[in-house]
Amino acid sequence: MEKRAFKKALFFVVAFMLAACSRDNSSLKITGSDTVLPLTQKEVEVYMRRSPESKISVTGGGSGVGIAALAEGIVDIAQASRKMKFEEILKIGSKGIAVEEIVIAYDALAVVVNNDNVISNLTREQLEDIFTGKIQNWKEVGGDDIKIIPYSRETSSGTYEFFKEHVLENKNYKNGILSMPATGAMIQSVSQTRGAIGYVGLAYLDKAVKAVHISYDSGRSFVEPSFENAGNRSYPIVRPLYYYYLTASESKVDPFIRFVRSDEGQQAVKQLGYIPFTQPAPNNDEKKGEI
Amino acid sequence: MDRKIKQRIAFTTFRIFSVSVVLMLVSILGFIVFNGAKAINWTFLTASPTEGMTAGGIFPAIVGTFYLVVGSMLFALPLGITAAIYTVEYGGETRIIRIMRIMTNNLAGVPSVVFGLFGMTLFVNKMGFGSSLLAGSLTLALLALPLIIRTTEEALKAVPDSYRTGSLALGATKLTTIRRVVLPAAFPNILTGIILSVGRVSGETAPILFTVAAYFLPHLPDSIFDQAMALPYHLYVLATSGTDMEATRPMAYGTALVLIFIVLLMNALVSLLRNSLKNKNSNE
Amino acid sequence: MMKRKGKYKKVMERGTERLLSASGAVTGIVILFIVIFLFREGIGLFRSPDVEKGYALYLNTKNPVEQLTPYEIKQIFDSEITSWDQLGGPNKAIRPYRVDDIFKEYPEEEWGDHYELLSGKLEEVIKSDPNIIAFLPQRYAPPVGADIKELPAKNITIAGFFGGKEWLPTATPSPLFGALPLISGTLLVSFLAILIAVPLSLGVAIFLSELATKKTRQVLKPVIELLAGIPSVVYGFFGLVVLSPAIQKIFHLPVGETALTGGMILAIMAMPTIISVAEDALDNTPRALKEASLALGATKWQTICKVVFPYASSGIVAAMVLGIGRAIGETMAVLMVTGNAAVMPVTPFESVRTIPATIAAELGEAPAGGAHYQALFLLGCILFLITTMTTVIAEFVSKK
Numbered sequence: 001m002e003k004r005a006f007k008k009a010l011f012f013v014v015a016f017m018l019a020a021c022s023r024d025n026s027s028l029k030i031t032g033s034d035t036v037l038p039l040t041q042k043e044v045e046v047y048m049r050r051s052p053e054s055k056i057s058v059t060g061g062g063s064g065v066g067i068a069a070l071a072e073g074i075v076d077i078a079q080a081s082r083k084m085k086f087e088e089i090l091k092i093g094s095k096g097i098a099v100e101e102i103v104i105a106y107d108a109l110a111v112v113v114n115n116d117n118v119i120s121n122l123t124r125e126q127l128e129d130i131f132t133g134k135i136q137n138w139k140e141v142g143g144d145d146i147k148i149i150p151y152s153r154e155t156s157s158g159t160y161e162f163f164k165e166h167v168l169e170n171k172n173y174k175n176g177i178l179s180m181p182a183t184g185a186m187i188q189s190v191s192q193t194r195g196a197i198g199y200v201g202l203a204y205l206d207k208a209v210k211a212v213h214i215s216y217d218s219g220r221s222f223v224e225p226s227f228e229n230a231g232n233r234s235y236p237i238v239r240p241l242y243y244y245y246l247t248a249s250e251s252k253v254d255p256f257i258r259f260v261r262s263d264e265g266q267q268a269v270k271q272l273g274y275i276p277f278t279q280p281a282p283n284n285d286e287k288k289g290e291i
Numbered sequence: 292m293d294r295k296i297k298q299r300i301a302f303t304t305f306r307i308f309s310v311s312v313v314l315m316l317v318s319i320l321g322f323i324v325f326n327g328a329k330a331i332n333w334t335f336l337t338a339s340p341t342e343g344m345t346a347g348g349i350f351p352a353i354v355g356t357f358y359l360v361v362g363s364m365l366f367a368l369p370l371g372i373t374a375a376i377y378t379v380e381y382g383g384e385t386r387i388i389r390i391m392r393i394m395t396n397n398l399a400g401v402p403s404v405v406f407g408l409f410g411m412t413l414f415v416n417k418m419g420f421g422s423s424l425l426a427g428s429l430t431l432a433l434l435a436l437p438l439i440i441r442t443t444e445e446a447l448k449a450v451p452d453s454y455r456t457g458s459l460a461l462g463a464t465k466l467t468t469i470r471r472v473v474l475p476a477a478f479p480n481i482l483t484g485i486i487l488s489v490g491r492v493s494g495e496t497a498p499i500l501f502t503v504a505a506y507f508l509p510h511l512p513d514s515i516f517d518q519a520m521a522l523p524y525h526l527y528v529l530a531t532s533g534t535d536m537e538a539t540r541p542m543a544y545g546t547a548l549v550l551i552f553i554v555l556l557m558n559a560l561v562s563l564l565r566n567s568l569k570n571k572n573s574n575e
Numbered sequence: 576m577m578k579r580k581g582k583y584k585k586v587m588e589r590g591t592e593r594l595l596s597a598s599g600a601v602t603g604i605v606i607l608f609i610v611i612f613l614f615r616e617g618i619g620l621f622r623s624p625d626v627e628k629g630y631a632l633y634l635n636t637k638n639p640v641e642q643l644t645p646y647e648i649k650q651i652f653d654s655e656i657t658s659w660d661q662l663g664g665p666n667k668a669i670r671p672y673r674v675d676d677i678f679k680e681y682p683e684e685e686w687g688d689h690y691e692l693l694s695g696k697l698e699e700v701i702k703s704d705p706n707i708i709a710f711l712p713q714r715y716a717p718p719v720g721a722d723i724k725e726l727p728a729k730n731i732t733i734a735g736f737f738g739g740k741e742w743l744p745t746a747t748p749s750p751l752f753g754a755l756p757l758i759s760g761t762l763l764v765s766f767l768a769i770l771i772a773v774p775l776s777l778g779v780a781i782f783l784s785e786l787a788t789k790k791t792r793q794v795l796k797p798v799i800e801l802l803a804g805i806p807s808v809v810y811g812f813f814g815l816v817v818l819s820p821a822i823q824k825i826f827h828l829p830v831g832e833t834a835l836t837g838g839m840i841l842a843i844m845a846m847p848t849i850i851s852v853a854e855d856a857l858d859n860t861p862r863a864l865k866e867a868s869l870a871l872g873a874t875k876w877q878t879i880c881k882v883v884f885p886y887a888s889s890g891i892v893a894a895m896v897l898g899i900g901r902a903i904g905e906t907m908a909v910l911m912v913t914g915n916a917a918v919m920p921v922t923p924f925e926s927v928r929t930i931p932a933t934i935a936a937e938l939g940e941a942p943a944g945g946a947h948y949q950a951l952f953l954l955g956c957i958l959f960l961i962t963t964m965t966t967v968i969a970e971f972v973s974k975k
């Protein structure tokens with residue numbers, strides 16, 4: 001009796017293993033930036049509703065991880081919240097593979113403070129001093145006498161790098177800055193903390209926190225982070241989001257990418273709070289979009 | 292009189308401590324159950340996440356966790372049980388056995404994130420499995436190994452020696468004795484250990500973070516070289532990211548409830564088993 | 576026939592024994608493997624250059640500065656050091672230069688199809704400015720010679736890792752791997768956890784073993800064991816949504832994600848282990864001892880203090896040590912509630928960053944084989960050593 005049950009179980013296990021051991025290449029694998037992750041996830045969701053027979057898996061890990069995996073041929077699309085680094089271009093070039101780059105949407109970073117904070121305008125220079133620790137009290141930028149508590153993201157996030165490059169001009173964040181593992185946690189903390197300041201993707205903005213108007217011309221004009229301003233590029237902290245794929249596998253990835261860039265795909269972009277790539281972009285940005 | 296008062300103060304303190312510890316547990320459980328129950332319905336258990344993880348369900352994560360449990364047990368059970376049989380039935384109390392026991396205790400104390408690091412270098416990078424069910428199962432198997440060895444050892448030791456000597460006296464070989472007499476007698480206790488380790492494996496996050504876990508995988512993995520979603524990692528994702536915290540929270544509560552439910556189920560099974568064992572023993 | 580079968584059986588027996596002994600050694604092998612793999616990656620950190628791999632820093636030969644520490648390099652590129660005289664050079668403003676800057680100055684056509692003209696352009700830039708410090712990939716670096724010199728590459732030092740107070744693993748040109756804030760953060764959180772957990776756990780253990788009726792005990796023990804089974808990520812989630820806002824309100828703190836929050840969550844998680852081991856130890860006190868004490872007129876409490884406690888002390892210490900081991904290695908819950916700021920903690924009301932949380936948060940983006948990756952493995956080695964030590968101590972003490 002027992003023996004038979006055991007044999008049955010063994011059979012089941014072996015069958016399970018055999019069935020599981022086949023690698024198949026029909027599924028489309030996307031990996032990379034955690035910033036692009038929710039967007040890709042949404043796009044895949046809508047796409048699969050239209051063509052349910054397609055198999056797509058989406059994973060995160062960071063822009064660098066995605067591009068490295070693409071170079072190794074492990075994935076089909078690398079999603080990235082930054083352009084390929086010089087080193088990465090060289091590495092891929094040395095392997096003799098050609099890579100295509102395509103912008104799928106834009107993302108704007110908003111600088112947020114607590115709702116009780118009287119400050120509503122800040123210049124880039126002030127932001128730099130705040131996040132590198134040179135300005136430590138809100139009264140130094142015209143606010144109340146409260147200690148500033150800057151929040152940052154984890155080093156693995158593309159947002160961390162982007163903010164560092166474009167706002168801090170490559171300077172390091174102040175030593176021992178609070179690091180939030182994700183944007184949701186950042187919003188929660190800023191909304192609870194009177195002296196807090198942080199940065200989040202425009203998509204995440206809500207009433208719990210107050211978005212600061214930013215000036216990139218030393219205080220002559222301050223721009224509100226909004227969809228319109230980000231779309232027409234008058235708001236300065238905007239970045240393109242990219243898909244990278246191998247030129248050789250174009251036919252495989254093409255249907256999905258074409259969908260993402262279609263009106264329907266860009267509708268999803270808008271819904272999630274990102275900025276559609278079709279919005280007019282100034283010339284220098286267009287150029288940045290090519291390798 | 293004075294020492295009576297002292298005693299009363301001390302004992303009251305202990306009672307308060309005990310009550311507060313129990314209250315703590317009940318409030319954590321109650322909080323999760325109360326909030327999670329609202330999120331749980333049939334769709335939640337059988338659908339994939341949709342609308343940027345604010346709707347739909349957690350089915351792929353449940354299945355992923357199930358695969359990981361099965362996969363890790365496939366590796367850990369044969370190894371762990373045979374290791375325990377060796378140390379108890381063949382080893383005696385030699386120095387080697389003592390060293391092995393120290394090693395086992397040591398392995399049990401290694402933090403789960405270190406298992407994750409190890410699994411990532413060995414299975415994911417060196418052996419080239421990539422981030423996959425296989426790599427994740429192997430990593431979790433190592434984590435479960437000491438627990439299985441220990442409980443099996445204890446189960447085997449609990450079998451009275453008279454069983455063994457009796458069987459041997461009847462002319463059975465050692466192997467037959469172990470197979471026909473010792474193992475069946477120890478089986479319920481071994482099962483307890485297995486269930487406990489299933490509970491442990493299904494709740495671990497740090498070891499699977501870099502060896503298997505996927506953020507979003509709307510379909511089920513169809514090979515052991517695929518990534519998979521898993522409940523604990525999914526809860527971490529829901530708790531800390533997502534574009535709309537308010538809308539994601541119910542999903543997080545629901546996931547936490549399912550996770551706790553699995554663990555509670557395992558624990559309930561264990562105590563049921565223990566009780567029925569006790570009854571059986573007292574009847575005999 | 577019978578004989579043959581007997582022989583076959585004997586071979587089987589022996590074969591099985593061999594097989595069994597092989598799997599008996601499995602935990603030893605696993606530990607050996609962990610040590611080999613972890614330490615090989617981890618130790619590699621001290622063979623990594625302190626400037627990002629494949630890059631180097633270049634100066635104009637007119638500049639007398641010959642050496643810079645990683646911390647000085649960081650300060651230069653952060654504009655905290657702005658003049659060469661702070662570094663033993665002339666009183667001239669420093670001009671930090673990155674390879675990206677050249678793309679802003681020269682149009683694309685001038686780099687060549689495969690960047691073959693890049694090196695010449697960079698040479699021009701460095702030659703023309705004696706106050707420049709250029710951070711360039713070695714592949715495209717200008718020739719070192721009469722006009723240009725390369726700063727000598729040094730390796731990351733042991734003192735820099737264990738003594739450094741800044742953890743900036745992704746900083747360029749020079750990442751800083753100062754593990755001191757992480758180590759002290761881990762110790763602080765664990766210490767707080769033990770401070771909270773030990774008195775509570777001992778109280779509960781005494782209650783269970785000495786005061787509770789059999790029935791209460793039967794209900795309570797499995798309930799407490801349940802606490803141990805709940806996954807750490809659930810505790811972390813609870814800490815994130817309930818405990819950390821509560822602590823912020825109660826103590827009027829600017830931030831709710833503090834070492835204290837982490838300590839409390841860890842205490843709840845470590846308690847079941849401590850309670851059950853301590854309770855076993857208390858339970859093992861021989862009845863005769865207790866009864867003798869009571870017969871001499873001692874109260875129950877005196878008996879517990881003077882007889883049971885000393886008798887069970889080694890078991891209680893072992894319980895505490897095991898609890899510490901569990902607290903130090905805990906990852907997810909701490910990652911979610913401590914704020915993860917890599918600073919030297921002064922009070923429990925500040926954010927801290929622990930070793931396990933650092934590994935979990937950063938490993939995903941650290942490129943395999945790089946210095947950051949190796950640094951995380953070295954942190955893993957430290958964690959492994961600490962927990963091994965606690966296990967050995969617990970074993971040693973409980974044997975006594």
